[in-house]
Amino acid sequence: MDRVTTITRLKGSWLHLSLRFVFWLCSLESILALHTPPEPSHISSASRLSSPPKSGIFEPIQISPAVIPNYSFPVESLPPMYPTYPKIYDPVLTGRCPVNFSAISSIMEKTASDCDQPLASVVGNVICCPQFSSLLHIFQGFYTVNSDKLVLQNAVADDCFQDIVSILASRGANSSIPIICSAKSYNLTGGSCPVKDITSFEKIVNTSKLLEACSTVDPLKECCRPICQPVIMEAALKISRMQSFMNDNKNIVGLSNHVDMLNDCKGVVYSYISRKLTHDSANTAFRILSACKVNKACPLDLKQPSEVIAACQNVAAPSPSCCSSLNTYIAGIQRQMLITNRQAIICAIAFGSMLRKGGVMTNIYELCDVDLEDFSLQGEKNAGCLLRSLPADMVYDNSTGFSITCDLSDNIAAPWPSSSSITSISLCAPEMSLPALPTSQTLGNPGCRGCGVDLLVLILFVFSTLLF
Structure with missing residues (x-):
């Protein structure tokens, strides 16, 4: 979350997105260490691919062992993301459950x-x-x-x-x-x-x-x-x-x-x-x-943001102290769990409502460049992952290990609430107002004025469709 808040980040770059997800997976093991105590190693040394996973520009990206760097020493354990399962299962059963599992x-x-x-x-x-x-x-x-x-x-x-x-x-x-x-x-x-x-x-x-x-x-x-x-x-x-x-x-x-x-x-x-x-x-x-x-509720523990309110209460322009305080608060959120894109929207609105209730009227998400992905689990390289709202599974096989499917639309700016009171939030059409679909003329003309706005509308439209 350590960002230079006076510089607007270029969003939407495909290379930027790809690199962020590479960094995210490579650093996830250090985040998992916060949640998982050390255990005996049962790590696979054959769970890497020679080529990166395929992905489409607006399709979910699959985080797989393909992006794990090659390790110089074969004896060195790989991250705990990729365990092998024992060939013989030996569960300790009670013997009193009359079921053929x-x-x-x-x-x-x-x-x-x-x-x-x-x-x-x-x-x-x-x-x-x-x-x-x-x-x-x-x-x-x-x-x-x-x-x-x-x-x-x-x-x-x-x-x-x-x-x-x-x-x-x-x-x-x-x-x-x-x-x-x-x-x-x-x-x-x-x-x-x-x-x-x-x-x-x-x-x-x-x-x-x-x-x-x-x-x-x-x-x-x-x-x-x-x-x-x-x-x-x-x-x-x-x-x-x-x-x-x-x-x-x-x-x-x-x-x-x-x-x-x-x-x-x-x-x-x-x-x-x-x-x-x-x-x-x-x-x-x-x-x-x-x-x-x-997907109807924010699962994160949002503590009272007193320090953020104190630092951001009267700002009207980018403020290093406000953004630093906000980033520190959100860094704590990022240690909690992976959440879906819908949950991230609800969490962003709920947190923003807490700030507005405390007197922060300015959209500090915009001033401090806060995205939806910032509300989900992060790696060390400022790269996060939001899951799609549809049911998902962890995927494992002997050659690729585990995979988590992330939503590539997760770098959309976090929504700032219109009031301090949290009313029921609907992400369903027609209750939800979807952005207009951009016209083919503006999308196809590289020299048109306002193309950047049209591209943002397209991203928002694709994101809204991915929610369902």
């Missing part, structure tokens, strides 16, 4: 790679935890498929939950997934939901409507024009028996208990869905629903 091996493998030991803490909110949650839903339905139950008994749930974590850890996943994702065996039991058997469930819920809405979830429409989500909520309300309770009690007391019950019942609904769909179809649906949820 090989039947759901594809979902287990996907979860293990998405929650890889060094990376789980920095991709937990967007990649690891949504996939782990999906695995639990699928396991719950798989375990109960030959019974009349939709949930596990408490004792069995404890044993099976331990086995799931052990198997994932044996495949390279972080053994602290339950802590990272705030998950527990209780999630498999249905908790306080009063309906836990399939016979009662099918009597109460319109299951045809539920499966029609959730069998195929559209990743481009569900988050803005939801179809599956309201049907799941409707089913959860019915089996929780809260709908009639809410109708009879306008002034609800002890609402938190009823919210917990509703969440438990939503878990039962997920279990029913996973019984009826293939594992891959259920996983796809659950991941899209998770993406809708995580």
